[in-house]
Amino acid sequence: MSGHGAPTTDPVDCGDLRVAVVAASWHTEVMDGLLAGTQRALADFSVPHAEIVRVPGTFELPVVASALAATGYDAVVALGVVVRGGTPHFDFVCNAATDGLTRVALDHTVAVGFGVLTCDTDEQAFDRAGLDGSKEDKGYEATSAALLTARTLKAVRRG
Template sequence: MAGFGEPGTTPVDASGMTVGVVAARWHGELTDHMLDRAVAAAQACGAQAVVARVAGSVELPVVAQALARRCDVVVALGVVVRGATAHFDYVCRSVTDGLTRIALDEGKPVAHGVLTVDTLDQARDRAGLPGSAEDKGWSATVAALDAALAIRGVSTGGNKRVGFGG
């Protein structure tokens, strides 16, 4: 976690938009909270949330793709903790490549809210728990909605600035 440079997490006006949120059940004590924060962020932005759950992070992309076909944006949430084998690297690569491909193929923002950490303490510090340094469920949702608004601005040919502070 860098701990600096975040553009902000102030709600944007995404009235009428739909946010598809897919969250892994693995490390449920963290992903449940991240899911709650993502739904709260969608509501704060005036958007409606559609929620799906999957077993683990590897399953996130396929459900994210289904959500991208019916929602304006998608937020994928999970926790992957480094272990003693290369499995961590394979899972992280698979999830990242899959979510990126979906965003580009579907032309919709897909937020990567999957915590890829060395320890559970690092995950807790990013999961939006009381005292956490970051709130990935909230910030990923606001960022995805902000990107959707930027796409809408570009698509309509407006020449005003779009995005955070636009």
């Protein structure tokens, strides 16, 4: 978790983009931090409204992200957290979420912000959640990436 090499990008006006956020419900405090980071990014990028949808867990993110993308959103931000336990469950959920969200982006040609924390410990999750004292704000970063990618896709489509 270095954060080293992260791009520095000034926010641009993305007020014309339709944005949806799909967020898992597990790990309430971490998810509240990720959602707050997303809200900060939306404000900084002048997005007046985003549809926010909650799902039970990280595994459910791709199917709902796909449904949102199919309705014409320019960007879908997916937020979740999976903390390693003592079983292979961590690997299965992380792989399913990553592969599923990648499919959403490619199948729908829509920007998908990947705000899924895959952590070994709760402490790592808190450190990346954008909470007071966190070193990173992955909700903000995922939203910023989705908005900038959606802006790029619009430009590509215009030629």
